[in-house]
Amino acid sequence: MADRPLFHVERCFIFIPTSVSRETCLIPYPEFVFCVKHLAYSLCDLLNFRRSLGDNILARVIAITNQKGGVGKTTTAVNLGASLATSEKKTLLIDCDPQGNATSALGFPKDPARRTLYQAMMLGEPIERIITDAHMDLLDLIPSDKNLVGAAVELVSVENREYQLKNLIIGLRDKYEYILIDSPPSLDLLTLNALAASDSVLVPIQCEYLALEGVSELLDTLIRLRRTINPSLEIEGILPTMYDDRTTLAKQVVADLRSFFGAQVFETVIPRNVRLAEAPSHGMPVLFYDIHSRGAESYMNLAREVMANAEKRVGSRAERIDTGTGRGEIVTSSPDAAPGVGDTEGTTAGGASGTSAANAAGAGASGNASVDSQRGRSGSGPGSD
Numbered sequence: 001m002a003d004r005p006l007f008h009v010e011r012c013f014i015f016i017p018t019s020v021s022r023e024t025c026l027i028p029y030p031e032f033v034f035c036v037k038h039l040a041y042s043l044c045d046l047l048n049f050r051r052s053l054g055d056n057i058l059a060r061v062i063a064i065t066n067q068k069g070g071v072g073k074t075t076t077a078v079n080l081g082a083s084l085a086t087s088e089k090k091t092l093l094i095d096c097d098p099q100g101n102a103t104s105a106l107g108f109p110k111d112p113a114r115r116t117l118y119q120a121m122m123l124g125e126p127i128e129r130i131i132t133d134a135h136m137d138l139l140d141l142i143p144s145d146k147n148l149v150g151a152a153v154e155l156v157s158v159e160n161r162e163y164q165l166k167n168l169i170i171g172l173r174d175k176y177e178y179i180l181i182d183s184p185p186s187l188d189l190l191t192l193n194a195l196a197a198s199d200s201v202l203v204p205i206q207c208e209y210l211a212l213e214g215v216s217e218l219l220d221t222l223i224r225l226r227r228t229i230n231p232s233l234e235i236e237g238i239l240p241t242m243y244d245d246r247t248t249l250a251k252q253v254v255a256d257l258r259s260f261f262g263a264q265v266f267e268t269v270i271p272r273n274v275r276l277a278e279a280p281s282h283g284m285p286v287l288f289y290d291i292h293s294r295g296a297e298s299y300m301n302l303a304r305e306v307m308a309n310a311e312k313r314v315g316s317r318a319e320r321i322d323t324g325t326g327r328g329e330i331v332t333s334s335p336d337a338a339p340g341v342g343d344t345e346g347t348t349a350g351g352a353s354g355t356s357a358a359n360a361a362g363a364g365a366s367g368n369a370s371v372d373s374q375r376g377r378s379g380s381g382p383g384s385d
Helices: 031-037 044-054 075-085 101-105 118-122 148-159 161-172 189-196 210-214 213-229 246-262 274-282 294-323 345-357
Strands: 060-062 091-095 131-137 139-142 178-182 201-208 236-243
Touching: 060 075, 075 091, 075 101, 075 131, 075 139, 075 148, 075 178, 075 201, 075 236, 075 274, 075 294, 101 274, 118 148, 118 161, 148 161, 148 189, 161 178, 161 189, 189 213, 201 210, 201 213, 210 213, 210 246, 213 236, 236 246, 236 294, 236 345, 274 294
Parallel strands: 060 178, 060 201, 091 139, 091 178, 201 236
Antiparallel strands: 131 139
């Protein structure tokens, strides 16, 4: 990636005498202004501009995190990764949780001899040797195990400890289209490393009020991280999980989320589904366990939404580059904006309101996304539920 120039210009002379008019200039004047103008912009905008022209040189790194446990982070990481791979997007899943549940959910049993993320972060093992084929096309895995618990302690005395994971994967970003990081359910150094290495954060929220109460605190934490560790961190989206359309409570929680966070909430909601719970015990994503289940359909819809939002985001940045407005600033959220494009700090007020609203009952729509026809490969599990 380092030896690939941002712009390739044949026989371009940068120095142009002031006495030469724009009509007689060797370089057409608009093209010259274009090059000089964009060289002044940030590297991030330049890379995204090339991506908008079809040159996918960098993967989008998405951390899937929530300080609360049991909200569906690992389930989302595994099944979103499988859905993106099935959609022909080369994807890398990084298991950054010492519990190693994402590793197990993809069919890898506990093996003390297996090289994991710990060896790469703390022992200097090349990250390329850690990457493992996840037993499906276009999906790779960096596994984890219990040794990663020690990394949270050992990293305390390491210089630039928050950026160890970022430095490890920077050489992989031109080899994948998406990199998903499954974070532990805490705000320790492993989670900080995941957030520092990411372009955006996807927040699964269980459709219960206790989970809703922690949303504002989580987003406040993300804003502090954005101000100190990762200024470019965006909100990929808030994902309602464990949704039961038979209960009024779940409908109220989704309605409150959409009311306070607007377009930053995904249209897709993940339902409570037996097949989703069964799939990890068979060592495969739900997409291969039972492609016709509601869980598989929901994660395929989520993958489509993530890809569509990425296209909107890149198009918006390319338009700002063409018009010369700003240097990668985040515009204010609008009803049509993709999740993550809106101002993260503007979300905080809504998050605070969302906490107080946890004690109020509102009548909301179910929030279930319409299920499109799915594209994928059938699994080996039982039929749909």
